[in-house]
Amino acid sequence: MITNSNMLESKRIKTQDEEYHKVIYTGDQGKYKLKFEQYYLIRNNKAYILTLTCEKEKFVNYTDDGESILNSFVVK
Numbered sequence: 461m462i463t464n465s466n467m468l469e470s471k472r473i474k475t476q477d478e479e480y481h482k483v484i485y486t487g488d489q490g491k492y493k494l495k496f497e498q499y500y501l502i503r504n505n506k507a508y509i510l511t512l513t514c515e516k517e518k519f520v521n522y523t524d525d526g527e528s529i530l531n532s533f534v535v536k
Contacts, residue, residue, distance in 0.1 A: 462488065462489055463487060463489075464487055464488045465485055465486065465487035466486045467483070468485055468486065469483065469485075470482070470483050470484075480500060480501045481499070481500040482497070483496075483498045483500070484496065484497045484498075486516055493516040494513055494514065495513070495514055495515070495519040496511060496512065497511070497512040497523075499530055510530050512527070512529070514526070
């Protein structure tokens with residue numbers, strides 16, 4: 461349902477506790493111009509996707525808090 465998508469970043473992240481793939485992209489959903497940050501994790505044959513979504517122009521205002529929230533998740 462996202463049109464005019466554009467990949468901005470795609471990279472593998474390794475920390476002491478986790479390994480995941482981080483993707484940042486933009487796209488339109490109807491009249492909304494959006495920016496997404498997603499973390500993809502695979503644990504025990506299950507895929508998990510965490511997503512931060514904001515209006516494109518406001519994304520920078522939420523990046524720090526959004527990444528803090530995304531990084532707070534733990535797969536048990």
